[in-house]
Amino acid sequence: MNWFLEIVKAVLAALAVFTFLAVVGAMLGVYLERKISGWIQSRLGPKHVGPQGLLQTIADTVKLLQKENIVPSNADAITFNVAPLMAVVAALLAWIIIPFGPAFGRVLVVRDINIGLLFFIGMASLIVIAILLGGWSSNNKYALLGGFRSASQMISYEIPLALAVMVPIMMAGTMSTVGIVEAQRGGWLGIGNWYIFGLPGNRGLLVPGFLAFVVFLTAATAEVNRVPFDLPEADSELVGGYFTEYTGMRFALFQLGEYAEAFAMAALTSVLFLGGWHGPWLPGIVWFFIKMFALVFFLIWVRWTYPRLRLDQLLNLSWKGLVPLGFVLVLVTGWLLV
């Protein structure tokens, strides 16, 4: 009955990850987004529900739960209903390889698989399909345009993302996330061995390490469709993009998927380049959350500071800028490592 136990464990882990994401990712993420945007724009942001508006997102969720789920006439109902679920499931699956830090004598990670990073990128690429199908099945021009834009954008940025991930993989010699974090242990104050600073015996790798970090963060921002790369849902030109027609909980599921993906990208950036849970003085999990929220803050900061790119600028940046840079980085890293 061992396999039965495994299934129960897997279900429990899935529930734990989902709860964690619903609370931290969506609730706190949306709250932070609104508070920080308010701060940047000299407003107060949500203030009335709970202390400092902390319960605002819960109130919004309750409101969304009560809304009717409308399926537009002439929409492809099955596809329309399946697409948001696909987005959420893919974003949640991406989380199973993220290590949170040491606790109870082991590393807190759902599964440490030896192709971890490949799996993560694969899951990120599945979200494209969910968005494309959601946009198409709505039977709405704006939604379809948003879906098309998203597909072309996410496919173009997957390549620099994968190339940037290659640099830490080559430095650590493994695709397992736990292995990569363990390889960054030690050094000056526990931050000296982070891959953003290169390898301890080979400081020449600082340049590719740092550039890979920049490429990864840019591509990750584009991959999660955030400003300045939020063309798929550009509100001012496409109404709402691919989720124009979605109402109630399905809309919330798309949002949850998006925030879960954004948090996963932030977590993975800290795992790959910023030493994961390693840092001075504080316990590992605290460091992990500090780094993740710092990167999430960076994403929100960028969102409320920069205007949106045009589609041709976006594609040019990927194909003429990031992809060649990524190839050069992989080459230089290999050359420096040998």
Added chain:
Amino acid sequence: MQVGLNHYLAVSALLFGLGLYGILTRRNAVAILMGIELMLNAANINLVAFNRYVAPGALAGHVFALIIITLAACEAAVGLALVLAVYRNLETIHVDEINVMKW
């Protein structure tokens, strides 16, 4: 009962048959491509299964499965580009209507 080589071979044979049926009966060029992808997947299952059960440690099956995946990506890219070009010129992608080369 243990899962053996035969189980995988049966699944791959069925998948291959389905893909072939799709290729033989569909009119739409993209649907035919989808059938080809299914057949290539069936071939990959065979390669990896033989690698696991007949020659573990050799890895030749994995290597060729990867090469097939690469070539499938090439084939899909070129095939779909052709479909787009045909659609622009003839306004149809039904293979039984694309017959201007016949006369």
Added chain:
Amino acid sequence: MGELAAFIILAIVTLLPAVVVVTSRNLVRAAMSLIPSFLGVTGLFVLLQAEFVAGIQILIYAGAIAVLILFVIMLTQGGTGTALRQVNEQQLVGGLVAGALTIALLGLLLRTPWPLVAGTLPRSNVAAVGGAFLTNFILAFEISSLVLLVSLVGALVIARREQ
């Protein structure tokens, strides 16, 4: 027992959507069904301890090829194509041929006494596959990269609109 259960589930996940792929009148649904089918094959690869192939399968098949196919279907056909006849007049013959070939294949494959070898694969086969690519299979590797380049350029040239 657990392996068998997983195998049966994965086989169903692979084959049922494949039936939809070849029979559905709605082309977008057919293309959509490709994804679970590809993911089921991924699961079979994991059962066969081919993790690297499985990862690449998700990335290339489910992530790239399926999106490409969906894209082209949505750009041509005016969407689903449900209003058009999707099958040619060879349905009966095609079904018979495909069925006969499947039965022949099943008979052949299942009755051949394969020389089974009990052994284990290398533990982490990412590095092992990489090593194999750069040593024993270097020619195949180089040729496939050349084919990739040629098809990249070819696809661009073919799909580009004439100015």
